[in-house]
Structure formats: C-alpha cells, structure tokens
Amino acid sequence: MRAAGTPDVVVHGLRKSYGTVRAVADVSFEVERGEVLGILGPNGSGKTTTVECLQGLRRPDGGDLTVLGLDPRTQVRQLRRLIGSQLQDSALPDRLRVVEAVRLFASVGEGRADVDALLADWGLAAKRSAAFGTLSGGQRQRLFIALALVNRPRLVFLDEMTTGLDPEARREAWRLIARLRELGTTVVLVTHFLDEAERLCDRLVVVRDGAVVAAGTPAELVAAHGGGVTATFTADLDDAELGALPGVTSVGRRGRAYEVRGDAAALLHLGHLLVGRGTVPTDLRVHQPTLEDAYLALVGAERR
C-alpha cells in the first residue's frame, strides 16, 4: 500500500524521442492526491507524449515515473485498472455502436456500470445505437470522456478533452471535472484553453520544447510571469516621483498621458499619491495581467 501523502503522480527527468525527434527532453512534476493538474504548452511541445508515458502507452527513454505508487513501465496491468483515460488521437471502429463501446470499456471494471445513466449524463442517450462513424466530432469527444470515466477511476488523464465541444458541452465537461474533484479523483488535464485551465486546475505545468518552463497555481504563474499591473491615466505629475513609488517597474509618458507598470502594491501607492494631490483622473484604467499574458510570455519568447 502507498504511504499516506505520497503524490499520485511523480515524474522526474522524463525523456522520450521518436527516432531523431526529441519529443520530451526533461519533464518533472508531481500531482497530489485529489488535485487537478493542468498541462499547457504549444503544439508539439510533448504534452501528449508525457501523459502517454505516464499511462504506460509509450515506453520512455529515461526518467523516473511513479503513478499511484506503480511503475507504468512494469506494472501497467495493475495501473490500468485504476486510471481512466481520454486519448487525444485515437479512434474507435466506425461500425462500433455507442452502447457497445461503453459495454466493452465497462467490462474491465469491478462493478456493473450504469450504461444508460452514463449516456444520459453525456447527452448521448439518443445516440445509444448510433455507429461511432456517424457521430459528430463533439459527440465522439463526449463518448471518449464517458469512456474514460465509466469505471470510476482514481486518476484520470484527459488529453484535450474539450477540443471540438460546443460551448454547452464544454460547460458540462467543466461541471463534471468539478464533480470529480468533489469525489476526490485526481485529474491530469492537457488543454489549450487558458480559461479552462484557470477555472479548473489547482496547479499548472507549462511545457515548451519538451521541458517544463514553469509550474504553479494559476495565480502564481500570473504573478510571476504576467508582467504586472498596468495603470493608464491623464494627470500633471512628476515622472521621477512616480518612478520612486514602491513596486513601480516602469513609467511611460506621452504628453500628460501616463502608463505606469508595477505590482499590486504599486497600484495602491499610485492611488494614494493621486488622492493626496487632489488629482482624481476620470480616465484611470487598470489592466490586470491574465493567464494568457503569463502563458505567452512563457512560451512566446524565443520561439523559432
């Protein structure tokens, strides 16, 4: 049995090449029990390869991997019973019917899965007897998510779960992740949607060129890499005085129009200064950095 407090996933120094293509160069992170971890990164940065190695679907070239206390290289069988998985690119036979797929995937589970409830949950009740080949992209995606969850796994890997879903189905998927979180299921979510990452994930790992470039809570990433708060306003002030305010990193001016950058503290000091001067600019605008700013700063720089 696993010692209490051991993370559900521990990856250290993962490496994997396909021939001469180095897909993963150095990836390390941990996922705590019950945590929702997001993996972000540009196309081809190695996200899918990483999660497939963790599921024992690909053989890593190097690194230490532990998933639910098991080694995906040697203990795949035990591992597969405990995890649920939604793979980015693999399909089902065109002629396979929805209900047959669910039955087949449920057959590895312990108990009896409630096929009809699951299909209803995912808006597939009407497609029960439809062949996989006739489903729309979003319907296929829903089926894959349903299949990932059919055996109530302890840990789920969702690779681009919401790609191709309509907005309503996407919300539905989000609600489901919230439900999984309440149940204490650990989730590893690969996504390109930053709103999704911010809303759903406890922590994020950003991968670029096969290596982790940043990790932390969404708020931490924004604070560290978002580039700070920007305040713009019109007033008569002294540039040097503004620059001397605690937390201010830069002051730009065009005529009487200022652009002041800094951290949250800088914003408070700026407000204090303005009010103290009896100057209350009516055009004051504050731009808070977003996860997108942080993400682009992390992966955009020096991209060839």
Added chain:
Amino acid sequence: MRPWGESARTELWLLVREPTTVVFALALPAVFVLVLGSVFGDTPDQGGDVFRGVGGATYYTPAYIALAAASVGLIILPTHLAGYRERGVLRRVRGAGIPVGAVLFGQVTVATVLSLLGGALVVATAIPTIGPDTADDVLGVVVTAVVGALAFALVGLALGAALPTARAAQGAGILVWFVVFMVGGAGPPEAVLPDAMATVGDWTPLRPLVTALQDVWFGPGWNLRLLGVLGAVGLAGAAVAGWRLSRD
C-alpha cells in the same frame, strides 16, 4: 475474464457488419462452388486424374470450404486489424485496460467461426444443387476445417500486424488471395496446372488445407502430415503477430 467475452462479442458484431465479410467469406465460396460444380458436373473424367479420381463437384466442395478460410485469413482479418492499428484503436483499448490479447483473441475466434460458417454455406449450397458425393469422414472434415480456419486466422493476425494501413492490407490481401485461389487448389486442379504454377501452389497455405480436406472427404482419410503443416503455419503467424504487436 469479462473483457475477453465482451471483446469477442464486440468483434463478432463488427466483422459481421463489414460488407467485405459477407462477400468474401460467405457469398463468394458458395457462388464459386455452384458455378464450377455446374460447369464440370460430378462424373469422373476418363483418365480419372484431373479431379483426383472423383467428379468436379466432389472435388470442389472441400476446396471451397478451404477457400472460405483463406478469404477470412488473407483479406478480412488483416484489413480489420490493420485498420485498428492505423486508427489507434488498439492504443485506446489498451489505455482503457482491456488487454490487447483479448481483442486479438476475439478476432481469431470470430474469424474461425466465420470461416467455418462460410464452409458450411458451401456444403449447404453444393449438396442440393450440384450433387457431390457426401463426405466419407464427417468428423475428419470438421476437425481439418477447424485446424485450417484457425491457421488462416493466425496468418491473418500476422498480416494485420505487419501491414501499415487498412487500405494496404486490403489491397495486398486481395492480390495474394487471388493468386492463392488460382494456384492453391481452388481454381484449376493441380493436375492441369503448368509445373511452375503447381510448385508455387504447393507453397501456398491453401494447398495443404485443400488437400487435407479432400483426403477426408473422398480420399485416403486423415492427413496428419498436412495438419501438422497447417499447425506450423498457424504458429508462425501467431509468432509474427506477437512480435510485431509487442513492438509499438
């Protein structure tokens, strides 16, 4: 145990829904036996050599039982399995904890049953229409057909594991099937084939099955040597499939 049964059931439905299955495994062998049996009738020829001493209908009935197995093993199963690999179905299945062995087991089982069904259809078509002699040794026919069907299913597994796409598997499969069909005993009888073609035919896996089935249908009886050859062919197929599939 549940995934094994469920896989077999799923594979059965999938293969049955495939139109090539119906055409190549079930319809063609029955149609061919009807056509050739009608053309040649069932009177032994003068010298008695062309059809191994019996009439055409009696000669071809066991041969087309064998052809059904060849259709399944050379065309249907390889196309199906290569398609699975091409589209990542095996990976998805594996990721869900369903042993790939369960899927392959399901495919081999279904393929074997399908071959036997195709063979049964040949017999059911031939007996009331072209009037072949009935089998001397029914048990021998059944056992030989089962061994042959299994051997061809395993060959199919190897082809499906080796060929990259469903399209490639189907193209190559139909080509090989056609050659095997013509020189392996289900087309012109061996006695009338030019020597070179007969030699090629000897090296196809169809010939041992055709001959072994004819031996129990109207010939000297159980051909253990050819059953051994079929067993070896099957084992070789299984080995190739196992080796290929364990590599990705």
